């Protein structure tokens with residue numbers, strides 16, 4: 192009998208495995224690598240990147256994980272709010288000045304300013320509503336974030352926009368993986384809050400590429416990780432859980448005292464067959480939008496006009512943002528070295544147009560657009576690779592807030608983790624992994640204490656222990672969401 196089985200080897204599952212590393216755990220990952228939607232690869236002094244790349248700093252679970260695993264990280268260098276539109280590349284200056292500096296008609300400018308004023312006022316309201324209040328748990332705050340303007344779509348909220356105004360707003364909204372008519376108004380406003388208050392949200396990068404974080408977590412857990420192990424059923428028994436999976440065309444079964452279920456919600460809904468019914472139903476209602484991304488290794492020998500930018504919004508293109516991954520490497524150099532690395536990112540309807548095309552067609556389309564955004568780009572491409580993410584990110588749709596209490600409620604021995612549990616992507620994945628690990632550890636400590644106090648079989652020993660989030664045992668903190676949560680190291 193294992194202490195815990197962790198299903199899914201993305202950031203959420205790995206974070207749980209990390210915090211449970213002193214127990215007898217096995218992590219089952221269906222893919223041939225860990226990391227899930229984190230994926231980067233080294234190319235000499237650069238790295239190519241296809242997945243998550245901006246991480247939370249400050250007092251966050253991400254920062255705790257980075258520190259505990261001794262992963263190199265730094266603030267992202269360069270402008271995060273550059274834009275290329277109607278033939279103009281703007282790298283610096285306040286975003287509020289963009290409508291005046293991008294060539295467009297008076298009608299478009301007026302529409303953009305009117306909408307900008309409306310959103311600015313609501314960004315302030317949002318910032319006020321979501322501020323952490325004294326003595327409140329992170330769950331309560333998360334609920335308020337979901338509930339903010341959660342009864343209509345962003346398209347309904349913003350109303351009719353001129354063509355250029357709509358094009359300018361789109362890259363910020365669709366980062367969510369949803370189009371403006373799919374995303375809740377409050378979530379859209381939250382994105383503007385994130386983009387306009389640069390520095391408060393996801394503003395850190397991982398040295399050598401995001402996969403370095405994943406590898407730092409996985410390296411000491413190597414013996415506990417099984418790849419190509421696809422879980423198809425998780426069933427509660429009286430005093431344990433059975434996890435069934437398929438590996439090398441053979442069916443396997445593991446029994447465990449607890450399970451951290453860290454797959455996307457769409458998978459969790461299918462495999463956790465006897466999860467409490469309302470919880471399973473809530474999982475089934477989580478919606479993901481797609482992303483297509485591509486990574487380009489370049490071989491320029493001279494400085495480029497985009498060197499100072501990290502993120503360039505690109506309205507009216509086949510991607511909605513260009514990420515200058517080379518900039519992270521460049522942040523540490525005193526003299527411009529040859530080469531570079533660029534990532535393109537197409538979410539929501541942009542991704543839906545590309546998902547079923549051949550890689551070559553996607554690369555050709557991207558390079559055509561990149562050459563217009565970053566003049567001369569087509570001549571410096573050395574390598575290009577595409578990645579499709581059909582479940583790119585879970586987004587906050589109108590009504591999403593109502594699911595949250597059900598998802599958070601504890602039941603049985605299976606604990607959910609994943610970015611769909613909140614609104615901060617990698618930070619949510621990591622913090623939900625930590626929380627699930629704490630909940631699993633509560634069960635394990637209780638089971639151990641029961642065994643110590645009742646060495647002879649007790650008639651009720653097979654009953655699942657009663658537990659609650661935050662029920663701490665000796666050596667554990669009580670705040671299961673705290674970034675600094677510690678779990679008693681009771682190795683078997």
Ligand SMILES: Cc1cc2nc3c(=O)[nH]c(=O)nc-3n(C[C@H](O)[C@H](O)[C@H](O)COP(=O)(O)OP(=O)(O)OC[C@H]3O[C@@H](n4cnc5c(N)ncnc54)[C@H](O)[C@@H]3O)c2cc1C
Nearest residue numbers: 199201202203221227228242243244245422609610616617
């Ligand atoms: C292109 C792109 C850009 C992004 N940019 C950012 C960013 O800049 N900042 C940010 O914070 N976030 C970003 N994100 C989102 C971020 O990557 C995710 O929120 C985060 O990595 C999700 O982690 P997770 O562990 O919840 O899920 P996942 O990474 O999806 O992990 C789930 C794992 O479960 C495995 N699995 C699935 N089914 C089974 C099964 N049946 N049995 C066993 N294993 C299974 C999967 O293979 C996967 O490894 C981006 C995502 C993408 C795709």
